[in-house]
Amino acid sequence: MEVAVLIDQRIEINKEWFEQLSTGASRESVVRNLEEKYRIHSNKKVIECPCCSQPVTLVLRGETPHFRHRDPCPSAENYERYITRIKKSEDNITHRAGRAILRTYLEGQLKPQSIIVQDGYMCRSSLKIVPDFILTFPDGSIWAIDYITGSREDEAYNNYIQKRTETYRAAGFKPFFFIDFSWLATVPERKVVSFYKAEQQMKIQTETDVQWTAFMSEFIDVFGKAFVLREYFGIQQHVFERDAFQSPDVYSLAYVDPGAGNAYIQRFIPVHHNKFGYHVHRSLISLERATSLDHLNHGFTWWDNEETEIMQQRLQILSSHYEREVAIAAEKEELKWQQQELNIEVVQQNHLVNDKFSKHTTVAKNPEILASDIELMNYLFSDNIRNLFHIDMSLSEALHILTTLRANKNLLSRIQMERIRSLAREVMGPIKYPNSIDSDLRRVLIDIAML
Structure with missing residues (x-):
């Protein structure tokens, strides 16, 4: 055990050992100090166990100083x-x-x-x-x-x-x-x-x-x-x-x-x-x-x-974050509805253009249809885009398409642009066996295919 009693004095031998070592004293000097302080009393059997009141012996060997019982004790x-x-x-x-x-x-x-x-x-x-x-x-x-x-x-x-x-x-x-x-x-x-x-x-x-x-x-x-x-x-x-x-x-x-x-x-x-x-x-x-x-x-x-106050602070922070998240979600939903309304308007315009083109077999017979860039862009968005690219298309038609695309390319998606390039290449025909078209028209079609 590490605690014993000398008359009315409580001896905590391990605590004294540690306190002296913590001051920088060497192990040898600590042993010497404790020997001088308690050994004579241990030999006289007056240091007792506080549990059974029987004499105990001071032991300072090893790394754990303690008191050893002479007789059995719990x-x-x-x-x-x-x-x-x-x-x-x-x-x-x-x-x-x-x-x-x-x-x-x-x-x-x-x-x-x-x-x-x-x-x-x-x-x-x-x-x-x-x-x-x-x-x-x-x-x-x-x-x-x-x-x-x-x-x-x-x-x-x-x-x-x-x-x-x-x-x-x-x-x-x-x-x-x-x-x-x-x-x-x-x-x-x-x-x-x-x-x-x-x-x-x-x-x-x-x-x-x-x-x-x-x-x-x-x-x-x-x-x-x-x-x-x-x-x-x-x-x-x-x-x-x-x-x-x-x-x-x-x-x-x-x-x-x-x-x-x-x-x-x-x-x-x-x-x-x-x-x-x-x-x-x-x-x-x-x-x-x-x-x-x-x-x-x-x-x-x-x-x-402060923990109760901290709980309330956490609630306020989370509430603020939650309100901001709800506001952002509401804003996204509003933008979504605005985009849907815009898409509906574009579709309606496309239907008007489609109806106009449905009355004519080719664009070449109706050059007035390409009179404005807006009408052309609406047509490029529509499902009838293939009617714009054909082997009999005129140079002016091709130039109008090229000019409009250069000015409004950012409005078309990657897929839409790829479709336009493909249609231009289709009019020109394969490299080994090209279609017989005007050389000026071919140059314009090449520019469209390279956009």
């Missing part, structure tokens, strides 16, 4: 299990340093409320899985607190975290996990966070998460799934289509940076087999606040005071 068994777990599952150096800082914050916030903060292995009963800390409330309720540092993706670790949570609850403990901030991972350019499988085993749903759930449900009901995915989470085409908001329940995870004294409360909607989550909101709060109890003592204060 805390001794718990400590062995605890140390085995830490070596196997956590980043030992990061965990040891962060755990010492986290304990200081927990004690500072909870002791004034008569809540006892203990190392998990100090539990007076034998535990199958030992948490970092146990918080004992005046009403007898117990919380299990763990600081998670060892990042592992394998299924065994996922199952272990699940078993760990279930074991705590079976023992009557309420579990809370503080995850090292190095786990926090946001997908670039998307409001999406990625998770280890074990990570979502540690999620909880606070009162604030319930408020966000209601708010996100309102977003989806008002604006629709596709709009919320695009405007809120930045996803143009959803890759998890089946999972999109099947249940827009919001959960949270607490990530901590003990050295900086900060905590990040990540709110998200689980998606795609718990590998990802829609990033709803992230609060940056002090570790002091993150280790403080909420007003009902149901959990920690894992929220910031």
Whole structure:
């Protein structure tokens, strides 16, 4: 164990070890200082276990300073299990340093409320899985607190975290996990966070998460799934289509940076087999606040005071984007109707031209039909365009078509222009066996075919 008692003095040997090392002292000097301070009392058997009150021996060998029991004790068994777990599952150096800082914050916030903060292995009963800390409330309720540092993706670790949570609850403990901030991972350019499988085993749903759930449900009901995915989470085409908001329940995870004294409360909607989550909101709060109890003592204060205001701001932004999108859609619809009316007018004009041409067999017999560019353009748009190009067409007709096309080419589509070029080449005939037409007419037709 890492805690013992000397008369009325609590000795936290691991904390003292870490504090001296953090000042730059060498390992040898730290050992020497602790030996001088506590060894004589250990030898006199006056340093005792706070759990069983039996004498314990100071051990400073290796990398984990501790007190060893001389006689069997539940805390001794718990400590062995605890140390085995830490070596196997956590980043030992990061965990040891962060755990010492986290304990200081927990004690500072909870002791004034008569809540006892203990190392998990100090539990007076034998535990199958030992948490970092146990918080004992005046009403007898117990919380299990763990600081998670060892990042592992394998299924065994996922199952272990699940078993760990279930074991705590079976023992009557309420579990809370503080995850090292190095786990926090946001997908670039998307409001999406990625998770280890074990990570979502540690999620909880606070009162604030319930408020966000209601708010996100309102977003989806008002604006629709596709709009919320695009405007809120930045996803143009959803890759998890089946999972999109099947249940827009919001959960949270607490990530901590003990050295900086900060905590990040990540709110998200689980998606795609718990590998990802829609990033709803992230609060940056002090570790002091993150280790403080909420007003009902149901959990920690894992929220910031501005979140309700942030919800309203998000609603205003989304409403503005939605109104703009509706206005653009209405404008496009209006342009569509205007274009349709214009097309109807063009068709009506074409029908008039077609009716006029239907009374004549060829254009050559009725040169007045080509008297204006407007009439010619309407005819070029019509289904009777083939009547303009024939082997008996005159040079003046061809010149009129060429001049009109050059002035109004941008009004015709690529397909229409290709048809006109093809008809011009058809009048000229194949290169090897050309049709017998006037050379001047051929030159004009070549110019038309090259437009």
